[in-house]
Amino acid sequence: MSAEELRPILEVENLSKHFSSKRRGRTTVVKAVDGVSFGIWKGETFGLVGESGCGKTTLGRTIIRLYAPTSGTIRFSGREVSGKMTGALRKYLTDNIAMIFQDPIASLNPRMTVQEIIGEGLKIRGVTDESERRRRVEYMLERVGLQAEHATRYPHEFSGGQRQRIGIARALVVEPSMIIADEPVSALDVSVQAQVINLLNSLKREFHLTVMFIAHNLSVVKYVSDRVGVMYYGKLVELAESDEIYHHPLHPYTKALLSAVPQPDPHSEKSRRRIFYEGPQAVPEGALAMREVIPGHSVYCTEAGLAAYRRERDA
Amino acid sequence: MRVDDLSVSFRAYAGLVKAVRGVSFHLDKGETLAIVGESGSGKSVTMKAILGILPKNGRIDSGSIIYDGQDLAKFTEQEFYQIRGKKISLVFQDPLSALNPIMIVGKQITEALTLSLGMSKERAKVRALELMNAVGIPDCETRFHQYPFQFSGGMRQRVVIAIALASDPEILICDEPTTALDVTIQARILELIKEIKAQRGLSIIFITHDLGVVANMADRIAVMYAGKIVEMGTSDDIFYRPVHPYTWALLSSIPDLDTKEALVSIPGTxxxxxxxxxxxxxxxxxxxxxxxxxxxEPPMFRVSDTHCAATWLLHPNAPKVEMPELLANRIRRNAEERIADER
Structure with missing residues (x-):
């Protein structure tokens, strides 16, 4: 095993992203991401769940530096990418990490053909030969389950699921080593969600991708992910392998998320008790941290909380 | 309410779109009927026909919508004023576009009361606060004077529900009320709709693309495909004894928390x-x-008193086909869990 494989491909350490706004001379600070640390291994799918406004999208966008981090470090393949933005760093990031967006309508330019949308990244990377670009776009279209003829059409001619496939083709055509998929299926019908999830899974294997999968639905995340991180109000509150998190959720917010997933079984649904999480109890500043309950399973808690979680995990 | 053989079509540039093709169902008092289907299956068009809000190029070709002894399919716009928003109310999918962004939410609720019920402003305000309280909006007095952008998605949907309830309707039509919401908020809104239904004895038509959502809501379920109802039955019939291949496919595409087998998607569009x-x-x-x-085209075959489906597989001469193994396993596992729970 080489040294490269002993370290995660993406390392996020104590990352924070705060937004401040001034109104009538008063400054308010929103801590969208607040001291988050985790790593993603090469070839792994890392799921990130949480509800709207918990900072999961901000985290994804800070990693590919659409936002500048307030503090903390991000390393990709050992190289720090959280510093000052330069042309070389931008190129390094966009060559290696690509993004798939949530809204398949808003994220595709309605005035560009599919060929132009997917080929744009190649053009920027200096693939000047028109026929070479066409060949690679058509190859990519076929890989995502569309047809070469679709290249000359416009986004409005496609259904939601097909548009999301175009978004995937656009991300993959530049041969990135990692993909950040931000709620790629939330806007789709359940039957179409399954198609897109299966497609992402098979492409991941085919292109040896590392994937960060952001979503609000734990059942979808569990399906695709090797490990899952749960976010709540800017903090990572639980991190574990996806089976572990499903069978032994410890943090109350994770339990609430799990209990909210609708299941196609009327009897158990009617008897099921929903758990609602009302926010954390007040504890002294600094007492909370990510603590490992069992190897590979950490929860954001106090020392006393850790002991309680350990007992709960063993029970 | 009883809908019989309803057909709706749209004149479009490319030709005649037959959006709803012969849909029949009934809604009993105090019952929740779920209409489930993919985008474009005609479920929203059916709902629009019932409320008389079809776009200009849409037309009811045939069929009847009998409510309270009257045929809504033949109603004029004037006559609909007596029904729409009064006897039958609607909860929209997207709470942000359903609300007026430059009007305080209190006004939007009282508007429904003063305009359609002719209440005085003072009484309307008292009633509006009651409604906001009933749908679980905390701190009503302050919230009353706020604008929609100051509300979160879940709270906005509660406002929309409050407006729909303002006139004390008999039937509430919910068109994908939780699709735009997070799972946790979705669970809360579903609980709220259930509670309100029980308190007020409402009848509900619940339209959605997600079978999972209706499992704890619906008494009966109609599955629609390409403008037709392909299977209809009680929620037990649909979830435990589905017979139509399309229902099988829909059920199989729901992610299962217990296993990690590949999801079965429906090929094509x-x-x-x-x-x-x-x-x-x-x-x-x-x-x-x-x-x-x-x-x-297959006719409706009767499976039991409550359950019917349109597939040739139910014809006596058809080859015997079992539902997909994955789905059968899941249903069996759920049944085993249930028995274990009961012990």
């Missing part, structure tokens, strides 16, 4: 509603299709 394939519209995507499916 919904058919072109202008040039429908001959025979059963689902047959090109149906791996269980028999030759007859490509020639003639």
């Amino acid at each position: 919904t058919p072109d509603m202008i040039h429908l394939p001959p025979g059963d519209a689902f047959s090109p995507r149906n791996k269980y299709a028999v030759a007859l499916d490509f020639e003639r």
Whole structure:
């Protein structure tokens, strides 16, 4: 095993992203991401769940530096990418990490053909030969389950699921080593969600991708992910392998998320008790941290909380 | 309410779109009927026809919508004023576009009361605060004077529900009320709709693309595909004894928390509603299709008193086909868990 494989491909350490706004001379600070640390291994799918406004999208966008981090470090393949933005760093990031967006309508330019949308990244990377670009776009279209003829059409001619496939083709055509998929299926019908999830899974294997999968639905995340991180109000509150998190959720917010997933079984649904999480109890500043309950399973808690979680995990 | 053989079509540039093709169902008092289908299956168009809000190029070709002894399909716009928003109310999918962004939410609720019920402003305000309280909006007095952008998605949907309830309707039509919301918020809104239904004895038509959502809501479920109801039954019938291949496919595409097997997706896309394939519209995507499916449309076959489905597989001469193993396993596992729970 080489040294490269002993370290995660993406390392996020104590990352924070705060937004401040001034109104009538008063400054308010929103801590969208607040001291988050985790790593993603090469070839792994890392799921990130949480509800709207918990900072999961901000985290994804800070990693590919659409936002500048307030503090903390991000390393990709050992190289720090959280510093000052330069042309070389931008190129390094966009060559290696690509993004798939949530809204398949808003994220595709309605005035560009599919060929132009997917080929744009190649053009920027200096693939000047028109026929070479066409060949690679058509190859990519076929890989995502569309047809070469679709290249000359416009986004409005496609259904939601097909548009999301175009978004995937656009991300993959530049041969990135990692993909950040931000709620790629939330806007789709359940039957179409399954198609897109299966497609992402098979492409991941085919292109040896590392994937960060952001979503609000734990059942979808569990399906695709090797490990899952749960976010709540800017903090990572639980991190574990996806089976572990499903069978032994410890943090109350994770339990609430799990209990909210609708299941196609009327009897158990009617008897099921929903758990609602009302926010954390007040504890002294600094007492909370990510603590490992069992190897590979950490929860954001106090020392006393850790002991309680350990007992709960063993029970 | 009883809908009989309803057909709706749209004149479009490319031809006549047959969006709803002969839909029949009934809604009993105090019951929740869920209409489930993919985008473009005609479920929203059916709802629009019931409320008389079809777009200009849409037309009811045939059929009747009998409510309270009257046929809504033949109503004029004037006559609809007596029904829409009063006896039958609607909860929209997207709470942000359903609300007026430059009007305080209190005004939007009292507007429904003063305009349609002729209440005085003072009484309307008292009633509006009651409604906001009933749908679980905390701190009503302050919230009353706020604008929609100051509300979160879940709270906005509660406002929309409050407006729908303002006139004390008998029927509430919910068109994908939770699709735009997070799972946790979705769970809360579903609980709220259930509570309100029980308190007020409402009848609900619940439209959604997600079968999972209706499992704890619906008394009966109608599954729609390409403008037709393909299977209808009690929620037990649909979840535990589904017979139509399309229902099988829909159920199999729901992520299962217990296992990690590959999701079964439905191949292809919904058919072109202008040039429908001959025979059963689902047959090109149906791996269980028999030759007859490509020639003639299947009639409704009765499975039991409460359960019927339109598939040739139910014909006595059809080959015996079992539901997909994955789905059968899941249903069996759920049943085992239930028995274990009961012990």
